Amino acid sequence: MREIILACGISLDGYIARPDGAVDFLFMPKDFSMAPFFKSIDVMVMGRKTYDVAMKMGGLMGCSAREPDLLEGAD
Known part of the structure; x- marks a missing residue:
């Protein structure tokens, strides 16, 4: 049987970003x-806004050389 490990970034109000859209608290020290x-x-599943933030932070580290499959019309 395959082991599945789930890691979630969630908040009580459903928003990870600050009210102004800032996610500055997500940035890690350079040595991390x-x-x-x-x-x-x-497998990595995320919403469009999280994907946009990840790309601004330097892309999705560890992704394969293959472009990720994005569902048409997904947001």
Whole structure:
């Protein structure tokens, strides 16, 4: 049987960003790396706004060379 590990970024009110849209608290120190975590996972599901923030932070570390499959009309 395959082991499934779930990691979620959620908040009580349903919004991770501050009221002005800032997500400055997500930025990690330069010596901190999420790359080992991203390399260990097979699937990543996120909303459009989270995807946009991830791309502004330097892309999705650990992604394969293949472009991710995006559903047409997904937001």
